[in-house]
Amino acid sequence: MATASSSCELDTAQAEIGPIETDGRLWRPRRVLITPDALSLPYGRAMLDRAASHGAEVIRLPNNRLTGFKAESESKSYALAKTTFAIVVSPPGQRKLQPIPPSADWQFHIAQGCPAHCQYCYLAGSLSGPPVTRAYANLPEILEGLRSYAGAGQVTSRSEFRAHEGTTFEASCYTDPLGIEHLTGALAESIRFFGQWDDAVQLRWTTKFAAVSPLLALEHRGHTRVRFSINAASVTRDFEGGTASIAQRLGALRRMALAGYPIGLTIAPIMPVENWQSQYTELLTAVAKAVEGVAALDLTVELITHRFTPGSKEVLIGWYPKTSLDLREEARTQKRTKFGGFKFVYPKDSMGEMRSFFEQTIATLLPTARILYWA
Numbered sequence: 001m002a003t004a005s006s007s008c009e010l011d012t013a014q015a016e017i018g019p020i021e022t023d024g025r026l027w028r029p030r031r032v033l034i035t036p037d038a039l040s041l042p043y044g045r046a047m048l049d050r051a052a053s054h055g056a057e058v059i060r061l062p063n064n065r066l067t068g069f070k071a072e073s074e075s076k077s078y079a080l081a082k083t084t085f086a087i088v089v090s091p092p093g094q095r096k097l098q099p100i101p102p103s104a105d106w107q108f109h110i111a112q113g114c115p116a117h118c119q120y121c122y123l124a125g126s127l128s129g130p131p132v133t134r135a136y137a138n139l140p141e142i143l144e145g146l147r148s149y150a151g152a153g154q155v156t157s158r159s160e161f162r163a164h165e166g167t168t169f170e171a172s173c174y175t176d177p178l179g180i181e182h183l184t185g186a187l188a189e190s191i192r193f194f195g196q197w198d199d200a201v202q203l204r205w206t207t208k209f210a211a212v213s214p215l216l217a218l219e220h221r222g223h224t225r226v227r228f229s230i231n232a233a234s235v236t237r238d239f240e241g242g243t244a245s246i247a248q249r250l251g252a253l254r255r256m257a258l259a260g261y262p263i264g265l266t267i268a269p270i271m272p273v274e275n276w277q278s279q280y281t282e283l284l285t286a287v288a289k290a291v292e293g294v295a296a297l298d299l300t301v302e303l304i305t306h307r308f309t310p311g312s313k314e315v316l317i318g319w320y321p322k323t324s325l326d327l328r329e330e331a332r333t334q335k336r337t338k339f340g341g342f343k344f345v346y347p348k349d350s351m352g353e354m355r356s357f358f359e360q361t362i363a364t365l366l367p368t369a370r371i372l373y374w375a
């Protein structure tokens, strides 16, 4: 995994030599668990072979429950879960798709959990239990189950600005799918599936990793939009453990664009850190350099500010007790969520200032990019 200092060194080098064309370091779990139901499926067995080939200890579970992640301290439980890769069958509830505004018409799940260590991780607010990375052995069934949702979208399909994308399906709500692709092969399967699908449909996923080599030659037919999640240098350095460096992510963005994929930026979570204007200007300048000379560039931008809930704050402080992430409620404004709770967002003035900055800077540095939304 990239350490904060190695990431910093790469970023410094990148300023001189441009995006780095490498897949970055791959996650190697210490152990792989597989349930009996997952082991009975060919796709589950294929993932087990892949994980074993990366050196993981293989444990065949006696039943379909994942247990045994309690250790004497919260930090040890966290470390145990984060070094484990589990192969399971997806819960039936997850195969009934839900909308995911404003990103996509539908969210679907090929895995749950992530091997990285971002101290603001959005999964802290959406998933419960130990942060084990689980991949789903019934992937063919999950993909076939998407067919009946084509043409039934209510989010991007209803937007005048985005209806031309077709029915959109987001695969990275509960995971970073590229971070585990070397163990799952699930993105390659999904990209092929969408490439062969003759309806107006789009697969969408976002990532902080860079191992795109196995995806470059796939027959995607423009039906997959990959977005790279990027941030100011100090945010990446201070809060994004175990991810690819920004230079590697931008190198991967360029390689995917040259392979004909529609691409995107997820700039998130935006934070008004020290010198934020100059840091984000440098970032967008590096993006402009990364996409230089790409023919028929199709680039979108999604802008998401940092937010947290009382629940996600509690989980994150349990995982990262020494974090310097700004989680002061008194510096935020409360906003109601669609589930009847509330979240803490930046105050209106600060939001307005950041939004104008991004809209203007993107228009200047990336004039053909389309901003999809600000949140």
Ligand code: SF4
Binding pocket: 113, 114, 115, 116, 117, 118, 120, 121, 122, 123, 174, 175, 176, 208, 243
């Ligand atoms: Fe969480 Fe995304 Fe970071 Fe993974 S890469 S730890 S999912 S924020």
